[in-house]
Amino acid sequence: MLDRPRLEAALRTQGLASPDEEIVLEPLAGGVSCDVFRVALDSGDYCVKCALPKLRVEADWFASPRRAHVEAQWIDTAARIGVPAPALVFEDREANCFVMRFVADAPVWKAELMAGRVDPGFAEALGRVLGRMHAETAGDLAIASRFANADLFEDLRIAPFILYCADRHPAHADRLRAIADLTRQSAGALIHGDFSPKNILVTDEGPVILDAECATWGDPAFDAAFCLTHLLLKARARPDSATDLVAAARRFASGHAAVAGDDPAREARTVDLVSALLLARVDGKSPAEYLNEPARADVRAAALAMLDAPPASLDAQLAAWTITEETA
Ligand SMILES: Nc1ncnc2c1ncn2[C@@H]1O[C@H](COP(=O)(O)OP(=O)(O)O)[C@@H](O)[C@H]1O
Numbered sequence: 001m002l003d004r005p006r007l008e009a010a011l012r013t014q015g016l017a018s019p020d021e022e023i024v025l026e027p028l029a030g031g032v033s034c035d036v037f038r039v040a041l042d043s044g045d046y047c048v049k050c051a052l053p054k055l056r057v058e059a060d061w062f063a064s065p066r067r068a069h070v071e072a073q074w075i076d077t078a079a080r081i082g083v084p085a086p087a088l089v090f091e092d093r094e095a096n097c098f099v100m101r102f103v104a105d106a107p108v109w110k111a112e113l114m115a116g117r118v119d120p121g122f123a124e125a126l127g128r129v130l131g132r133m134h135a136e137t138a139g140d141l142a143i144a145s146r147f148a149n150a151d152l153f154e155d156l157r158i159a160p161f162i163l164y165c166a167d168r169h170p171a172h173a174d175r176l177r178a179i180a181d182l183t184r185q186s187a188g189a190l191i192h193g194d195f196s197p198k199n200i201l202v203t204d205e206g207p208v209i210l211d212a213e214c215a216t217w218g219d220p221a222f223d224a225a226f227c228l229t230h231l232l233l234k235a236r237a238r239p240d241s242a243t244d245l246v247a248a249a250r251r252f253a254s255g256h257a258a259v260a261g262d263d264p265a266r267e268a269r270t271v272d273l274v275s276a277l278l279l280a281r282v283d284g285k286s287p288a289e290y291l292n293e294p295a296r297a298d299v300r301a302a303a304l305a306m307l308d309a310p311p312a313s314l315d316a317q318l319a320a321w322t323i324t325e326e327t328a
């Protein structure tokens with residue numbers, strides 16, 4: 001939670017605000033798990049982020065506010081490995097708060113997609129950025145110990161998305177729990193953990209990645225599947241753009257594989273995670289807010305069918321989504 005006097009004092013001590021400069025905090029959209037503010041100062045435009053102890057979603061959902069520190073560490077690491085993210089300005093670790101540069105005039109990708117502006121070239125560039133993060137950190141033991149956040153990942157991703165669905169779908173519970181197990185066992189690189197279009201800014205120079213509070217040493221398949229799931233769900237919500245959204249998903253996947261390298265085992269895990277996460281976005285703790293009831297039923301049926309009979313490849317899974325859409 002934001003401690004305003006403490007933040008103001010820190011901004012002045014750090015020399016970002018002059019002693020008598022007025023500090024105005026403008027709340028930013030988002031804010032399920034954090035207070036996020038824009039602070040325009042004479043020295044520059046900043047963004048302040050403070051972790052909340054309890055997430056603002058319908059189902060009760062707690063997670064350690066230490067994730068502000070995780071995100072600050074991720075931003076620092078991203079800068080070292082050439083992954084585009086806002087520059088870190090300073091961190092107040094005790095207050096679970098950090099300050100980064102504000103990226104101006106950059107819409108979030110989700111808004112672009114929902115407005116029907118789907119750029120497959122951007123999707124491919126984003127896949128490449130994600131591939132870079134995975135390739136640059138694969139097998140790096142220093143990164144593994146810096147991001148030993150499997151506990152946070154369990155609380156914020158495995159439990160609310162996959163295990164919660166397993167409890168609600170007894171016939172598929174074993175299958176979903178096996179997917180969760182394999183995801184836990186396949187940690188091999190730094191993953192972002194919330195690689196969703198709402199956490200990607202669109203700039204003239206390409207994607208800028210935000211909101212890495214779930215970053216962990218984990219399974220790269222999870223990040224790829226998480227983003228692909230969003231694109232597929234948006235294809236259900238926006239039939240006019242469905243073909244473009246599925247094309248974007250395929251370009252994203254090929255961009256990721258081009259940089260992260262082809263890996264049949266990772267691909268098979270990605271396919272299963274896409275199925276599991278599609279189900280999680282209708283029946284998990286964090287459902288996609290933009291699907292109506294028929295679309296939810298359709299996604300649920302498709303996800304369960306793909307858990308029963310996994311598509312032979314990721315490309316087959318993505319391509320089939322368009323066919324289902326056209327014939328629905
Ligand atoms: N550095 C930044 N520059 C520009 N906009 C930002 C920045 N950080 C966050 N935002 C905006 O604030 C929103 C919420 O931030 P985010 O880090 O995603 O927090 P949350 O964890 O609450 O989702 C983002 O979707 C984006 O619109």
Ligand SMILES: [Mg+2]
Binds near residue numbers: 030031198199211
């Ligand atoms: Mg966010």
